[in-house]
Amino acid sequence: MKLVMLAILLSTSAALAADALSMADLQALDKQGSYGELLDKADRVRPSERTADWSKLVRAAALHVLDQIANDPGSDLAAAAKLVELVPAAEHKYGFLTGDKAYLDGKGRALARVVKICAQDGGCGNFIQYLGSGVTRFPRGTARQIALIVSEDELPSRTVHYWALAADDDVDACQDGRLDSAVIYELREPPGDKGMADAQRAAGTCYAALENDLVRELSAADETARPRPAFLINACAVMKSHGAMTVLKKKKCP
Amino acid sequence: MRILLLLLALSRTAFAFTGVYGNDTSRARVEVADVPGHPDLVLVGWEDLPGTAMPGAMILRRDRGDTETRYLAVGGGGLVALVDRGGATLIAGTLVPVIEAVTDDPAHPLALVLERGRKVDAAALAAKYAAFEHVGAPGESRAAIEAAITARAAKANKACGAHVAPAVQWAEFAKAGKLALAKQTVAIYDALEAACADKDYRAAIAGLGALRVGLRGDGLALSVKAGELAVELNDAAWNPRETAARWLEDNL
Numbered sequence: 001m002k003l004v005m006l007a008i009l010l011s012t013s014a015a016l017a018a019d020a021l022s023m024a025d026l027q028a029l030d031k032q033g034s035y036g037e038l039l040d041k042a043d044r045v046r047p048s049e050r051t052a053d054w055s056k057l058v059r060a061a062a063l064h065v066l067d068q069i070a071n072d073p074g075s076d077l078a079a080a081a082k083l084v085e086l087v088p089a090a091e092h093k094y095g096f097l098t099g100d101k102a103y104l105d106g107k108g109r110a111l112a113r114v115v116k117i118c119a120q121d122g123g124c125g126n127f128i129q130y131l132g133s134g135v136t137r138f139p140r141g142t143a144r145q146i147a148l149i150v151s152e153d154e155l156p157s158r159t160v161h162y163w164a165l166a167a168d169d170d171v172d173a174c175q176d177g178r179l180d181s182a183v184i185y186e187l188r189e190p191p192g193d194k195g196m197a198d199a200q201r202a203a204g205t206c207y208a209a210l211e212n213d214l215v216r217e218l219s220a221a222d223e224t225a226r227p228r229p230a231f232l233i234n235a236c237a238v239m240k241s242h243g244a245m246t247v248l249k250k251k252k253c254p
Numbered sequence: 255m256r257i258l259l260l261l262l263a264l265s266r267t268a269f270a271f272t273g274v275y276g277n278d279t280s281r282a283r284v285e286v287a288d289v290p291g292h293p294d295l296v297l298v299g300w301e302d303l304p305g306t307a308m309p310g311a312m313i314l315r316r317d318r319g320d321t322e323t324r325y326l327a328v329g330g331g332g333l334v335a336l337v338d339r340g341g342a343t344l345i346a347g348t349l350v351p352v353i354e355a356v357t358d359d360p361a362h363p364l365a366l367v368l369e370r371g372r373k374v375d376a377a378a379l380a381a382k383y384a385a386f387e388h389v390g391a392p393g394e395s396r397a398a399i400e401a402a403i404t405a406r407a408a409k410a411n412k413a414c415g416a417h418v419a420p421a422v423q424w425a426e427f428a429k430a431g432k433l434a435l436a437k438q439t440v441a442i443y444d445a446l447e448a449a450c451a452d453k454d455y456r457a458a459i460a461g462l463g464a465l466r467v468g469l470r471g472d473g474l475a476l477s478v479k480a481g482e483l484a485v486e487l488n489d490a491a492w493n494p495r496e497t498a499a500r501w502l503e504d505n506l
Contacts, residue, residue, distance in 0.1 A: 247454045
């Protein structure tokens with residue numbers, strides 16, 4: 001049995017060795033402009049050879065592919081299909097991409113094309129939510145479109161990231177009741193929740209539009225309760241620095 | 255059994271909400287009437303309701319939920335809320351609607367049964383609301399209204415240690431033929447005096463120099479501008495005392 005296992009292991013490593021690529025191979029693909037292939041095969045470079053140059057090649061290739069999708073003169077549907085093919089696999093293989101600003105910005109540009117389809121046909125809120133994960137910058141107007149699409153399928157608090165970006169784009173978004181709901185719902189979540197920074201930023205940007213509802217929520221929160229209500233912890237940080245310092249704020253947000 | 259269930263289901267949609275409701279074990283009584291031109295509002299008068307200090311009447315807004323319809327005071331801060339869960343009780347072989355009145359303790363609403371055969375005196379109920387919320391009587395003179403406001407302002411200012419002078423825009427009310435609405439300034443002073451029970455609000459009110467009251471807008475609107483409390487009254491400024499009390503608590 002041990003012999004069989006050893007044989008399997010040896011044959012597997014032999015196969016891996018045969019499939020392995022060198023940095024020179026990747027650089028050749030880069031020079032040829034074969035960015036899709038480079039992205040597909042870069043994980044076949046041995047881990048010990050994955051230097052900073054390797055990461056740089058992968059980043060550049062991912063960005064090139066995203067830009068190709070964003071600027072492809074073909075249909076939006078074809079662009080969407082390419083995006084679906086690329087993003088989950090690339091982010092799974094090269095986890096560092098999800099923290100790369102240039103990559104995320106590129107994803108935002110490419111995603112704008114998919115949003116056009118979803119805005120027309122609807123029903124892809126969860127899909128957009130998934131693909132858009134981590135993106136903090138979209139072409140102007142896209143974040144609001146995404147917020148509207150995602151609002152149809154998700155709880156208000158799950159949409160706050162896009163509403164906050166939409167308000168950054170254009171304060172007119174502050175007048176949308178769905179932004180109001182998203183912010184209030186998120187502010188009720190435990191401090192440190194994933195969307196809290198977005199909710200607080202949107203509450204500040206849209207303070208004039210949200211003030212009545214924020215004050216109503218503040219008024220209803222019991223400041224003597226222990227543990228202290230999450231809304232008070234989250235909202236007071238914003239409310240103390242916006243609008244007049246009212247008696248209610250002094251009492252609830254000492 | 256099936257027929258009874260069917261009758262119950264049908265009865266839920268058939269009951270009109272307006273009417274006189276009472277409770278056998280107490281003297282509590284609630285009257286409900288429509289507000290003409292406002293299908294989402296009802297005028298509710300009450301007496302001897304546990305948790306309320308005095309009889310009164312307020313305007314409540316219908317809030318239809320999946321399993322119940324709640325009636326909550328316009329502007330918030332209502333003394334009474336009603337809940338209609340579509341319930342009914344069998345009295346002398348007839349299904350009679352049952353509603354719940356919530357006053358001081360939401361966990362213990364009071365069940366009230368429609369008193370069949372008793373009709374709401376809509377005019378009397380409207381007069382009760384007018385008295386409760388200080389709407390002037392038809393034909394009440396400006397002098398009489400002004401005297402009432404001045405007296406109430408003096409009492410509230412004394413209680414608050416404040417100098418919030420009434421500044422009613424009489425010309426606006428007179429031009430529109432709505433002097434009676436101006437008397438609701440009294441209700442705003444009620445709210446100011448109530449807020450003064452708290453030392454922090456008392457200090458904030460002491461910083462106000464005047465109460466400027468005009469006729470405009472749609473619904474009661476309050477704001478503080480340049481050290482003055484500005485109030486906009488109009489035909490839809492329902493429940494001014496409670497609405498103002500709530501606003502002062504939230505915004506002063």
